[in-house]
Amino acid sequence: MRVAMIGTGYVGLVSGACFADFGHEVTCVDKDKSKIDALERGVMPIFEPGLDALVASNVRAGRLKFTTELKPAVAEADAVFIAVGTPSRRGDGHADLSYVYDAAREIGAAVKGFTVIVTKSTVPVGTGDEVERIVAETRPDCECAVVSNPEFLREGAAIQDFKHPDRIVVGTDKPRAREVMTELYRPLYLNRSPILFTDRRTAELIKYAANAFLATKITFINEIADLAEKVGADVQEIARGIGLDNRIGSKFLHAGPGYGGSCFPKDTLALLKTGQDHEAPLRIVEAVVSVNDMRKRAMARKVSNALHGEVRGKTVALLGLTFKPNTDDMREAPSIPIITALQDMGAKVRAYDPEGMEQAKAYVSGVTFCKDAYDCAQGASALVIVTEWEQFRALDFARLKSTMERPVLVDLRNVYQADEVARHGFAYESVGRPRQN
Ligand code: NAD
Numbered sequence: 303m304r305v306a307m308i309g310t311g312y313v314g315l316v317s318g319a320c321f322a323d324f325g326h327e328v329t330c331v332d333k334d335k336s337k338i339d340a341l342e343r344g345v346m347p348i349f350e351p352g353l354d355a356l357v358a359s360n361v362r363a364g365r366l367k368f369t370t371e372l373k374p375a376v377a378e379a380d381a382v383f384i385a386v387g388t389p390s391r392r393g394d395g396h397a398d399l400s401y402v403y404d405a406a407r408e409i410g411a412a413v414k415g416f417t418v419i420v421t422k423s424t425v426p427v428g429t430g431d432e433v434e435r436i437v438a439e440t441r442p443d444c445e446c447a448v449v450s451n452p453e454f455l456r457e458g459a460a461i462q463d464f465k466h467p468d469r470i471v472v473g474t475d476k477p478r479a480r481e482v483m484t485e486l487y488r489p490l491y492l493n494r495s496p497i498l499f500t501d502r503r504t505a506e507l508i509k510y511a512a513n514a515f516l517a518t519k520i521t522f523i524n525e526i527a528d529l530a531e532k533v534g535a536d537v538q539e540i541a542r543g544i545g546l547d548n549r550i551g552s553k554f555l556h557a558g559p560g561y562g563g564s565c566f567p568k569d570t571l572a573l574l575k576t577g578q579d580h581e582a583p584l585r586i587v588e589a590v591v592s593v594n595d596m597r598k599r600a601m602a603r604k605v606s607n608a609l610h611g612e613v614r615g616k617t618v619a620l621l622g623l624t625f626k627p628n629t630d631d632m633r634e635a636p637s638i639p640i641i642t643a644l645q646d647m648g649a650k651v652r653a654y655d656p657e658g659m660e661q662a663k664a665y666v667s668g669v670t671f672c673k674d675a676y677d678c679a680q681g682a683s684a685l686v687i688v689t690e691w692e693q694f695r696a697l698d699f700a701r702l703k704s705t706m707e708r709p710v711l712v713d714l715r716n717v718y719q720a721d722e723v724a725r726h727g728f729a730y731e732s733v734g735r736p737r738q739n
Contacts, residue, residue, distance in 0.1 A: 303485055306331060306379035308372060308405045310341065312348055312460070312564070312631070313422060313453050314385035319353065320464040322360035324489045329367045329375035341368040349630040349657045352461050376412035381482055383451075384409070384433070385422045388568070395571035397426050406433045410440030418482045420449045424509050424569055426576050430473070430502040447479035450502045452509035457563070458628030469496045473505025510576070513569040514587045519554040520561045521590045524597060527557035527734025537734025538716055557734040559636040559688060559714045560597035562625035567594075567634040598636045601714055602643030605684055608712050608731040612683075614648030617707065619682035621675055622689025622715075624658035632661040636714075637688045641666045654678035656691050676701055683708045690715035699726035 303326045307318040310332035318330040332338050337347045344361075346354050360366035369375055376382050386401035402423055409419055419437060421430055434448040450473035455463035470490060472483045480499060484491065491497060500508070527537040537557045545552030561567070570591050577584040606613045625635040632638070635658075641651050645668060654672040655662060663671070672678035675694060679685050679702050687694055695717055703709045709728040711718070716732050723730040 303327070303380045303482070304378050305329070305486070306372075306375040306382045308376075308382060308384050308409065309386035309401075309423070310334075310337060310347075310368065311385065311387060312350070312457060313455065314383070315341075315346075315348070315357070316350065316353065316455060316460040316464055317383065317385060317422060317453065319356045319360055319366060320461060321486065322363075322366035323356060323465075324486075325365070326486065327365055328360075329369055329379070331369055331372045331375050333370065335370050338368045338370050349628075350457065350460050351628055356461060372408050373412040376409050376417070377414045379417060381418045381420055381486060382409050382413070383420045383422045385453075388423045388425055388572075390568040390571055394575065395568075396575045397424070397568070397572040399425060399429060399432075402429060402433065403436055406436040407440055410437035410444060410446075413437075413441065413444055413446060416445040416447075416478065418447050418449055418479045420451045420483070421506075422451055422453050424452060424513075424565065424572075425450075425506060426510070426572055427503050427506045430506060447474060447476040447482075448502070449474040449476075449479050449483060450505035451483065452505060454509070454512065457631055458626055465490070466493070467495050469498050471498050471500065471505050471508050473500050473502035475501055510569055510573040513566055514573050514584070514590070516554050517561050517566045517570050517594070518586060518590050520556075520558075520566075521593050521597075523555045523557050524560060524733075525593060530734040531736075534736055535734075536736065540734075557716065559601045559640065559733075560594045562598075562634040562636045564625075564631055564633040567591075598639035599643040601636065601640050602647065604714070604731055604733075605640075605644060605649075605686055605712050606647060608710050608729060609684055609708075613644065616649055616683040617681050618644050618649045618651055619672075619678045619680075619685045619706075620651060620653040621655075621678060621685065621687050621694050622691050623653055623655035623662045624689055627689055627691040628657075630657040630661050632658055632665050635662075635665070635689075637662070638665050640686075640688060641669060652678050652680070652682060655689065656693060676705060680705045682706050684710040684712055686712040687715055687717055690717050699723070699728060703727060 305321050305326050305328045307314045307330045310330040318328045322328040384405050386405050388397045391398040430448050430450050530537040541555040544550050545555050623637040652670045659671045711728045711730050713732040720730050
């Protein structure tokens, strides 16, 4: 099948490359000329493990192309995916759908013959109806079906997730569109990945319900972690104790500094707005959003506590800046409010991240960026693990101790065990576990 992917960001690029790998002919379109130029030179605009090789092999095979020209790509396509951003609208938290609607207008003006227009961007319930209206308004004679096909991939494991999804959700009541979608996902269907066909509105809401549920699970264990700290219990044992219950499941039960990233924060906010607009307020999600918001600065207080309140003038070293490992994505990363809170307390901040430092420079100021964990720790009164990159899991404590002002480790991802850190003479603070001095 011929596919046009409108928007070559995280989702568009990964989905486009994977569809090409399935054997489809894919053209990835983006307005950002520098992004397309870079892709044509084989330079990836994002860090995602395995993506450069996947893109290169499909470009070589002639199945994957990049362009800024939407019109010819759409005119030739059997399916056109909208994979543009849907950030929070400034001021009210609603999803900003202007990119989606602009894309719909451009697609409407360019389609030829029967074309399935697929919304892959995360969009509030009812957006498909509006896309359909815009396309029909732009091209009253258009033979199109507008389908919802939300994406569930995780950054850092995006290719694996796209190729081995827990499920594929397709929202349409048009048999012809269903045939096209079945054909597109045939390789996954043969792999026995479940395809859930449903109506468009339900598909749109499934995506938000899934993200809100996962954000709730994280926030729940974070609050349990706070209680565990107060009562001398261990949140990791609690997570294991409840996660072994199949009804609960062990994933997304890792206590930490609060969720961030390009999806959960904006999607929970957008869902709240949808709930309010339809007089069906989502009180649980409201609580999740506010608890998570407060948590990030609270992590800076944890650092302050580890330093007995003596933060002013001290150097704090942060390991990991991205919202999770294996990505360079800094959107809504907990490191950002943690850094500003530490700076507000008068700390000097040094930081190191394996992939995210270039991106981080756009989000924080006054930070000294370092070349590795040990360089970062130099002269620091506290070392804080914010993101659990693999390379921070086996730190050389003797080397750290020799370079730090004071041996204090604040482990916001519970990477280490208190007794092993204590053996190296460090004071240790983690999340939801008994404190060691
Ligand atoms: P992104 O910001 O990385 O990429 C969006 C791209 O679309 C940009 O490169 C932009 O230049 C381009 N674009 C915007 N309007 C365009 C137009 N009219 N024509 C051509 N290109 C255009 O966004 P992303 O992270 O890939 O997210 C895209 C959507 O997928 C969002 O709705 C997001 O919520 C959803 N989603 C993201 C993830 C994730 O992990 N990032 C996972 C699942 C779903």
